Amino acid sequence: MIDIPWTTRIALRALRVNKMRSALTMLGIIIGVGAVIAMLAVGTGASRQIAEQISSMGSNLLIVMPGSVTSGGLRMGFGSQSTLTLDDADAILRECPAVQDVAPSLGGAAQVVYGNLNWSTNVQGTTSGILVVRDWAIAQGRPMTDEDIRSSAKVALLGQTVVENLFGGINPLDQMIRIKKIPFKVVGVLDSKGQSVMGQDQDDVIYVPVTTAQKKLFGTAFPGMVRNITVKARSMDDLDPAEKQIKELLRQRHRISARQDEDFSIRNLTQMMQVTEQSTKVMTLLLGAIASVSLLVGGIGIMNIMLVSVTERTREIGIRMAIGAKTWDIRLQFIMEAIILSLIGGSIGIIVGFSSSEVISMVAGWRTIVSLPSALIAFVFSGMVGIFFGFYPAHKASLLNPIDALRYE
Amino acid sequence: MKLIEAREVTKVYSLGDIDVRALEKVSVTIEKGEFLSIMGPSGSGKSTFMNIIGCLDKPTDGQYLLEGVDVGSLSRDDLAAIRNQKIGFVFQGFNLLPRTSALENVELPLLYNSVPVKEREERAVRALKIVGLEGRGRHHPNQLSGGQQQRVAIARAIVNDAPIILADEPTGNLDTKTSQEIMELFQKLNSDSAITVILVTHEADIATYSRRVIRFLDGHLVSDEQQGSRGEPLNPSVRG
Helix, strand or coil: CCCHHHHHHHHHHHHHHCHHHHHHHHHHHHHHHHHHHHHHHHHHHHHHHHHHHHHHHCCCEEEEEECCCEECCEECCCCCCCCCEHHHHHHHHHHCCCEEEEEEEEEEEEEEEECCEEEEEEEEEECCHHHHHCCCCEEEECCCCHHHHHCCCCEEEECHHHHHHHHCCCCCCCCEEEECCEEEEEEEEECCCCECCCCCECCCEEEEEHHHHHHHHCCCCCCCECCEEEEEECCHHHHHHHHHHHHHHHHHHCCCCCCCCCCEEEEEHHHHHHHHHHHHHHHHHHHHHHHHHHHHHHHHHHHHHHHHHHHHCHHHHHHHHHHCCCHHHHHHHHHHHHHHHHHHHHHHHHHHHHHHHHHHHHHCCCCCCCCHHHHHHHHHHHHHHHHHHHHHHHHHHHCCCHHHHHHCC | CCCEEEEEEEEEEEECCEEEEEEEEEEEEECCCCEEEEECCCCCCHHHHHHHHCCCCCCCEEEEEECCEEHHHCCHHHHHHHHHHHEEEECCCCCCCCCCCHHHHHHHHHHCCCCCHHHHHHHHHHHHHHCCCCCCCCCCHHHCCHHHHHHHHHHHHHCCCCCEEEEECCCCCCCHHHHHHHHHHHHHHHHHCCCEEEEECCCHHHHCCCCEEEEEECCEEEEEEECCCCCCCCCHHHCC
């Protein structure tokens, strides 16, 4: 029944009369919407980054580390003595039903040479399980095989950073590199993974068969020793059962009595990362909530101006009522003004939010993600702010007595 | 059927402890097609009576029947609808919307009557033509003279084909010559379109354009006379 285009035109005209006032009122909404979008963009960017880092690390991971050892009443720190072996790793895979795959590893820093270039990198001896455990794909060549492990083959998988630093533009496949002066054949190149949650370059790595690392590169205190074992559980729900099963199995294998401390420890990496992710999400919400306060303040600004406007235009309201405007006609007219104020403010706010997110990511170097839904929500929300804060002044206008309103000077 | 029938209409305003009796048992009947003046000094109750006739206010006591409908029992929005369709207001201060073109001012009652855009414009243009403002539709009130503004207000009053024009001191802000033109326009609308014109005025000179004059004093109706109007012979149909 109400003519929307006409009402809109009337509202726009009323807003144009007081350009400065309308602009300042809008500014409240612009800042509010802009702040909400920018803050959500910062928060979303941060949690996306963490989520990606977590998934780049591989999912549902447990790490079995050598534990503290008590020798002669002296308790040593974690990892003070290696107690884990390749056989432990095989046993975990074989006997723990909740475990999908394992990757034992033994390694350290080593100088690597190709031609006249050399590079110090992290060389890890591991098994074919590493690619499954870390959800890592081969970019080029082939993965490590069980045959490589059995025969202690001198083959290597190279991370992207190593390839860049040693090979420049040359195809590294089937080239010979020397690790600690021992020649290895490059059989594969790994996909790029980027930074870890801790900020380490995950691509600066070389994988060689664990047996080769034990015998040729790093040496071991006892045969079959590994530094740690990364375990992938079958699913998120299997993480806890897997931890329990591994604990039981290793206690048994290491002959630890019920009263003794374990000589290993198990860390739930995924859980740790999820805590980080959770706290980022909380931070996002917090930022958004703080920004929403400014949107609220903007809404109060709209209400304030609308109340002034109703008082100023009492006579106009009286004329409209005398001519036949019903309660809702008057109400809609003022609500429409509030909505237009807040929607125009909201639209500009979206642009401001987008550009300030860009500025933040450029200046601070943070990753920001402006999602379309967040812009849409901010826009709809600003419209609702208009309706909410416009309603009371509009309602007040609609309750005026036409006779008094007509006489108002 | 009687167009307007006031039966012992009483209006009491309470100002704090004091009750002000603005109208005391006023009974008037107005037939369709009449041209009537309501006169009286300020405070006599004529404005209160006009507000009640115009459905801007309700009587405290008594009945007001408009086309046989008891207005006293209607809701706020129902009264708005009656004002929209039955009554065209013309005010002393013109009361046009500022920053709004003459055409849009005239269209306003049609808008609140949900008339489609195209028809709205056609009817507004026609109404402006009737009041002699053809081609002035795009002008804003501040670009028009007082007389022209009042003509726009009259166009707004007739655009919805309301049977009644209620004019409150319509010439109060106009010079003598323009007043004369406006009054002649009312006469023309009254005779050509059979619109009932009810005029509130305290100028005896203006009241001479009407054929019937009722006078208020201290809230009472004190006289009700037929007369020959200026420029027209005494209308035989209402002479007695």
